[in-house]
Amino acid sequence: xxxxxxxxxxxxxxxxxxxxxxxxxxxxxxxxxxxxxxxxxxxxxxxxxxxxxxxxxxxxxxxxxxxxxxxxxxxxxxxxxxxxxxxxxxxxxxxxxxxxxxxxxxxxxxxxxxxxxxxxxxxxxxxxxxxxxxxxxxxxxxxxxxxxxxxxxxxxxxxxxxxxxxxxxxxxxxxxxxxxxxxxxxxxxxxxxxxxxxxxxxxxxxxxxxxxxxxxxxxxxxxxxxxxxxxxxxxxxxxxxxxxxxxxxxxxxxxxxxxxxxxxxxxxxxxxxxxxxxxxxxxxxxxxxxxxxxxxxxxxxxxxxxxxxxxxxxxxxxxxxxxxxxxxxxxxxxxxxxxxxxxxxxxxxxxxxxxxxxxxxxxxxxxxxxxxxxxxxxxxxxxxxxxxxxxxxxxxxxxxxxxxxxxxxxxxxxxxxxxxxxxxxxxxxxxxxxxxxxxxxxxxxxxxxxxxxxxxxxxxxxxxxxxxxxxxxxxxxxxxxxxxxxxxxxxxxxxxxxxxxxxxxxxxxxxxxxxxxxxxxxxxxxxxxxxxxxxxxxxxxxxxxxxxxxxxxxxxxxxxxxxxxxxxxxxxxxxxxxxxxxxxxxxxxxxxxxxxxxxxxxxxxxxxxxxxxxxxxxxxxxxxxxxxxxxxxxxxxxxxxxxxxxxxxxxxxxxxxxxxxxxxxxxxxxxxxxxxxxxxxxxxxxxxxxxxxxxxxxxxxxxxxxxxxxxxxxxxxxxxxxxxxxxxxxxxxxxxxxxxxxxxxxxxxxxxxxxxxxxxxxxxxxxxxxxxxxxxxxxxxxxxxxxxxxxxxxxxxxxxxxxxxxxxxxxxxxxxxxxxxxxxxxxxxxxxxxxxxxxxxxxxxxxxxxxxxxxxxxxxxxxxxxxxxxxxxxxxxxxxxxxxxxxxxxxxxxxxxxxxxxxxxxxxxxxxxxxxxxxxxxxxxxxxxxxxxxxxxxxxxxxxxxxxxxxxxxxxxxxxxxxxxxxxxxxxxxxxxxxxxxxxxxxxxxxxxxxxxx
Numbered sequence: 001x002x003x004x005x006x007x008x009x010x011x012x013x014x015x016x017x018x019x020x021x022x023x024x025x026x027x028x029x030x031x032x033x034x035x036x037x038x039x040x041x042x043x044x045x046x047x048x049x050x051x052x053x054x055x056x057x058x059x060x061x062x063x064x065x066x067x068x069x070x071x072x073x074x075x076x077x078x079x080x081x082x083x084x085x086x087x088x089x090x091x092x093x094x095x096x097x098x099x100x101x102x103x104x105x106x107x108x109x110x111x112x113x114x115x116x117x118x119x120x121x122x123x124x125x126x127x128x129x130x131x132x133x134x135x136x137x138x139x140x141x142x143x144x145x146x147x148x149x150x151x152x153x154x155x156x157x158x159x160x161x162x163x164x165x166x167x168x169x170x171x172x173x174x175x176x177x178x179x180x181x182x183x184x185x186x187x188x189x190x191x192x193x194x195x196x197x198x199x200x201x202x203x204x205x206x207x208x209x210x211x212x213x214x215x216x217x218x219x220x221x222x223x224x225x226x227x228x229x230x231x232x233x234x235x236x237x238x239x240x241x242x243x244x245x246x247x248x249x250x251x252x253x254x255x256x257x258x259x260x261x262x263x264x265x266x267x268x269x270x271x272x273x274x275x276x277x278x279x280x281x282x283x284x285x286x287x288x289x290x291x292x293x294x295x296x297x298x299x300x301x302x303x304x305x306x307x308x309x310x311x312x313x314x315x316x317x318x319x320x321x322x323x324x325x326x327x328x329x330x331x332x333x334x335x336x337x338x339x340x341x342x343x344x345x346x347x348x349x350x351x352x353x354x355x356x357x358x359x360x361x362x363x364x365x366x367x368x369x370x371x372x373x374x375x376x377x378x379x380x381x382x383x384x385x386x387x388x389x390x391x392x393x394x395x396x397x398x399x400x401x402x403x404x405x406x407x408x409x410x411x412x413x414x415x416x417x418x419x420x421x422x423x424x425x426x427x428x429x430x431x432x433x434x435x436x437x438x439x440x441x442x443x444x445x446x447x448x449x450x451x452x453x454x455x456x457x458x459x460x461x462x463x464x465x466x467x468x469x470x471x472x473x474x475x476x477x478x479x480x481x482x483x484x485x486x487x488x489x490x491x492x493x494x495x496x497x498x499x500x501x502x503x504x505x506x507x508x509x510x511x512x513x514x515x516x517x518x519x520x521x522x523x524x525x526x527x528x529x530x531x532x533x534x535x536x537x538x539x540x541x542x543x544x545x546x547x548x549x550x551x552x553x554x555x556x557x558x559x560x561x562x563x564x565x566x567x568x569x570x571x572x573x574x575x576x577x578x579x580x581x582x583x584x585x586x587x588x589x590x591x592x593x594x595x596x597x598x599x600x601x602x603x604x605x606x607x608x609x610x611x612x613x614x615x616x617x618x619x620x621x622x623x624x625x626x627x628x629x630x631x632x633x634x635x636x637x638x639x640x641x642x643x644x645x646x647x648x649x650x651x652x653x654x655x656x657x658x659x660x661x662x663x664x665x666x667x668x669x670x671x672x673x674x675x676x677x678x679x680x681x682x683x684x685x686x687x688x689x690x691x692x693x694x695x696x697x698x699x700x701x702x703x704x705x706x707x708x709x710x711x712x713x714x715x716x717x718x719x720x721x722x723x724x725x726x727x728x729x730x731x732x733x734x735x736x737x738x739x740x741x742x743x744x745x746x747x748x749x750x751x752x753x754x755x756x757x758x759x760x761x762x763x764x765x766x767x768x769x770x771x772x773x774x775x776x777x778x779x780x781x782x783x784x785x786x787x788x789x790x791x792x793x794x795x796x797x798x799x800x801x802x803x804x805x806x807x808x809x810x811x812x813x814x815x816x817x818x819x820x821x822x823x824x825x826x827x828x829x830x831x832x833x834x835x836x837x838x839x840x841x842x843x844x845x846x847x848x849x850x851x852x853x854x855x856x857x858x859x860x861x862x863x864x865x866x867x868x869x870x871x872x873x874x875x876x877x878x879x880x881x882x883x884x885x886x887x888x889x890x891x892x893x894x895x896x897x898x899x900x901x902x903x904x905x906x907x908x909x910x911x912x913x914x915x916x917x918x919x920x921x922x923x924x925x926x927x928x929x930x931x932x933x934x935x936x937x938x939x940x941x942x943x944x945x946x947x948x949x950x951x952x953x954x955x956x957x958x959x960x961x962x963x964x965x966x967x968x969x970x971x972x973x974x975x976x977x978x979x980x981x982x983x984x985x986x987x988x989x990x991x992x993x994x995x996x997x998x
Contacts, residue, residue: 002427003350003369003378008405008420011063015416016052026051026408027417028080029396033153044400047092048419049081055094055114057083060402060421069114069137074100078108080396084153089117091175092137093161095148108147108166113140113177142177149205156212156228157248168203168234170246170255182254186234187244206241207233207271213247217278217293222300223247223258230255231273239266243280245302259302263291270353274345279372280304281351283341288312288353290372310375313446314358316340316389344395346403348428349373354393354405365391367405367422368444374434377441383407383420401425499701511721518702518724525692533690537680691731699733703740707749715753722755729761736766736773747773751780754825763836771850774837782858784827831865838894844901851905856913859906863919866899870926899923 016026032045044060052075057067069092078095092114098107116137146165153161160181163171168186173179186203213227223229228248233241245258270283278293290308295301341355349372357366365387369379387409396404403422408415498521501507508514534540706725708716728734729746736745744752747769750759759777763769854862873892903910910916 002371002429002433004425005367005369005379005381005403006423008367008381008383008422011046011058011060011404011419011421012048012056012065013416013418014050014053015414016050026415027406027419028077028394029404029406029419030080030082031396031398032057032083032085033155034085044398044402045085046396046398046404047081047083049077049079049094050417051076051415055081055083055092060398063421067116069116069139071112072100074098075102078148079150082151082153084155084158086158089115091115091153093151093153093177095151106143109144111142111144111148111151111177113142114138115140115176140177144171144173144180146171146183150208152208152210152230154210154212154228156226160248162210162228162230162248164205164208164230164232166205168205168232168244170230170232172248172254182252184246184255184257186232187257187260202236204235205232206235206268209273211273211275216275218258218295219297221297222295229258233268233271239264241265241268241282243304259295261293261302261304263304265289270341270343270355272343272345272351274347274349274351276347277349279307279345279349281343281345281372283312283315283343283353286311286313286315288343288351288370288372290351308372308375310370310372311445312353315353316356316358340390340392342394344397344403346397346424346426348426350378350426350429352395352397352403354395356387356389356391356393363387363389365393365407367403369424369426371429371434371437373429374431375441376434376437377444378429378437379424380440380444381422495695495698499698503701503705511719514705514719514721515723518721519727522692522727525694526689529690529692533687534684537684539677539681539684691733694733699728700738700740703728703734703738703746705740707741707746715749717753720753722758725750725755726758726761729758729765732765734766736762736769745769745773747777751777756781756826756828760828760833760836763840767841769840771842771846772853774840774842775850775853778833778837778862779853779858781828781830781833782861785830788827830861831869834862834865835890838890838898844897848901848905851901854902854906856909856916859902859909860913860916860919862902863899863916863923866895866902867919867922867926869895870899870923874926874929896927 014027028049030047032047046058046060048056048058050056052071052073054068054070055077056065056069058064059066067090071094076097076099078097081092081094083093084091094112095108096102096110096112099110102110114137144163146163146167146169148163149166150164151161152164159175161173161175161177163173165171169183171183172181174181209231211229211231213223213229214225216229218229230246230248232244232246234244235241240262242260242262244260246255247258248254249256265282265284268282268284268289272281273279279290280293281288281290283289288308288310289306290310291304292307293302293304296303341353343351343353346352346369351370351372352367353370354367355365356363365383365385367381367383368377370376371378383405387407391407391409393408394406396406398404401424403424405420405422406417407420408417498517501517502514508517702724706721708719710716734746736747738746741749746766747759747762750756750762763774869889870892872889873895876889910920
């Protein structure tokens with residue numbers, strides 16, 4: 001069963017005065033939040049807020065109340081209370097909705113907080129007490145400016161509290177509620193020019209929840225892990241709801257909007273959200289609507305797609321609240337709706353729905369679990385009792401897979417509330433699992449008629465997954481749907497024509513004609529599959545064949561562009577360095593030539609100038625005459641002209657280089673494109689040819705024609721298309737239990753036709769052959785080999801060798817595993833056939849039952865073969881020997897397992913058969929030698945691993961002691977740790993020791 005619901009059992013029962021503003025919900029439940037690590041926390045603590053009584057903490061493991069925080073009788077709470085359990089204390093928060101001495105303007109704006117420091121270290125002791133005294137924690141009262149819808153705490157923000165207000169705003173408050181860190185208003189769309197004079201929209205928060213991005217539907221590229229997300233659902237109009245995702249920005253100490261979506265949902269109630277899959281669901285107008293949230297990869301925009309609309313007739317979702325006074329109108333702010341049905345996500349695409357369900361004239365309080373991926377009912381449980389139409393339900397899920405159901409029923413001026421615990425277990429849903437629940441789903445959603453009488457494995461049953469009176473969940477364009485329908489109709493018409501030829505004896509009277517039609521159809525389907533693969537890869541089939549025929553060298557080669565190899569990065573870097581060095585050398589040479597050109601003819605001046613140049617510490621001041629100044633101006637003009645000419649030359653050369661670069665880049669782009677195409681061709685060439693897709697009806701019809709029988713029940717060997725059967729088995733297109741082969745299966749049908757080569761192929765390819773059929777075939781092979789040996793010995797009697805037992809005269813167990821004859825009807829050797837059975841997939845329990853059919857004689861033959869194999873292994877070196885290609889032996893573990901099965905089943909027969917004792921002793925001696933080697937290895941490793949084992953146990957003991965102390969190290973443990981470090985004893989790190997049983 002994908003979903004299992006255990007019988008609900010009652011945890012507690014309360015009776016309180018009516019609180020109409022709380023929608024007749026006198027009790028609200030929520031799991032306790034842990035600020036410590038997951039190993040230290042408990043998953044079975046439930047916080048219960050009772051109107052007029054206070055807040056109580058229950059341990060669901062032993063169903064006892066361990067703590068209570070009382071409140072005056074005239075007070076009521078908004079929603080459920082929240083607790084945050086830390087290492088040294090526990091904080092309890094509750095939003096006060098109304099009270100006897102609270103003014104109307106302050107209703108829903110006051111929070112009570114209990115800081116309980118005495119309960120942090122006494123949870124384990126309190127769970128054992130039967131009577132718990134009220135907590136002595138002092139109550140702190142804080143008032144806020146905005147009306148609060150729900151309060152949230154989280155282990156991600158242990159020092160803050162989050163408030164979701166009724167006007168859609170969010171507030172971040174400190175742990176002690178004394179300071180509001182940040183308040184973010186609800187995002188409103190910008191107004192147009194026409195709407196400037198219109199009244200502002202009134203936003204009302206209807207539902208809110210929080211979750212962690214770790215393990216959620218939001219990708220890491222959009223938001224970092226361990227980020228707290230606040231999901232709020234607000235109503236701004238009569239027919240739409242707005243879903244807003246906000247997250248706590250720790251850098252700005254406030255909130256940031258991740259996305260918001262408008263969804264049509266008039267009168268929506270019973271909201272639920274699956275954190276892992278991102279499925280948002282609610283109930284409205286007798287229907288369950290499911291939306292799939294997604295985040296785009298590029299701009300990280302949140303979008304929603306309607307994935308399912310499921311009718312749920314009979315549920316009483318809500319009812320209009322009655323006025324508080326006679327003749328007075330009901331308040332539209334808080335008394336608009338009273339929720340009768342609730343839902344909550346369980347994970348793995350499952351949704352729990354609880355409420356009063358009416359079937360005909362009968363009304364029952366029903367708890368159901370739905371698969372919202374395929375729209376099927378997976379589990380249903382009826383709560384015993386008489387419940388009126390005004391009964392309210394609420395659901396909560398504890399981390400240890402326990403569903404908490406709270407039922408509140410109005411009785412006069414009081415409300416009776418019962419809390420039930422319902423453990424559940426769920427597995428991921430498959431399509432076949434959903435189809436198996438269609439018969440139960442259809443009556444519950446109001447579908448009746450011929451849809452229920454159809455075959456459970458036909459395509460028409462998908463009407464239950466998407467009923468005709470509901471809009472389709474997958475939106476496909478009309479053109480694509482028409483094209484797909486034409487393709488399906490064409491494929492079905494071609495298959496029907498082929499089946500008419502294959503099933504008609506007039507069209508295919510002979511085996512050759514049958515095989516011709518069959519393989520022509522296979523060739524057509526294979527070519528279609530190849531064309532589809534080529535189209536997906538964008539490769540030409542002829543080029544792929546040419547690539548497949550050529551030998552591909554795996555060594556990396558330089559890609560050639562216009563016969564010029566593309567250099568690697570190292571070559572390019574070395575070339576750049578050499579160019580830089582050459583440019584520096586040319587520049588230095590040019591400077592030296594310029595200095596030589598400026599040297600005067602007189603040698604004395606040159607000598608003096610050289611002496612002055614050598615003296616680097618003195619400052620030289622040169623006075624120029626007027627003639628020399630005019631010469632300098634002429635030199636400057638010449639230099640400017642030369643600079644302009646060089647600049648023009650460099651610009652022209654740069655443009656030429658850019659043109660060459662553009663051409664090279666274009667050539668490189670084409671070469672890369674061709675290289676990618678060549679790689680795709682190589683990838684396609686290396687892939688195996690795709691197998692044709694054959695329908696179940698086609699395969700059943702073909703197998704039925706191949707294994708047909710005569711009127712007297714004997715196999716019809718006049719028509720035996722061996723090539724077709726071999727093709728189906730080799731490509732694993734059929735299973736042993738194909739209906740066309742009858743109840744016996746393909747393997748036994750082949751044995752009846754003495755097709756032993758096909759049986760060997762079936763043992764290798766078909767993985768659903770029953771263990772009983774394997775032993776039946778083994779008995780047949782043993783019997784045929786005995787008869788063959790008897791005929792051979794009777795025809796050629798010799799007296800040169802003494803007589804031997806039957807087992808020793810059979811073919812050698814160390815012979816090659818290939819068949820001795822190429823004929824398909826030749827009987828295989830017993831060792832070869834036994835090896836195939838041992839290597840085939842099997843179930844040990846069923847194999848033990850099947851092995852019981854072997855008699856003592858057959859058992860002795862099998863044990864003789866196993867003994868020869870085990871002794872051959874011992875001669876070659878035992879388990880550690882690497883098998884050579886000359887001698888093919890079964891795996892050592894396979895032989896030991898099969899021998900163990902035989903000895904366990906035939907233990908009495910082995911004891912009562914003395915002639916089998918030598919075989920058992922030989923097997924015992926060989927295995928005992930391997931066991932001694934394993935024991936020596938274990939003793940050798942025990943010393944080195946002993947130190948690790950002791951360190952590991954010591955580390956576990958210290959972790960357990962620290963956990964019992966609430967994560968705070970004691971003085972003795974601190975001193976012991978300090979002493980170990982001072983003495984140089986290192987502490988072993990975390991590791992895993994695996995014990996290997998050899």
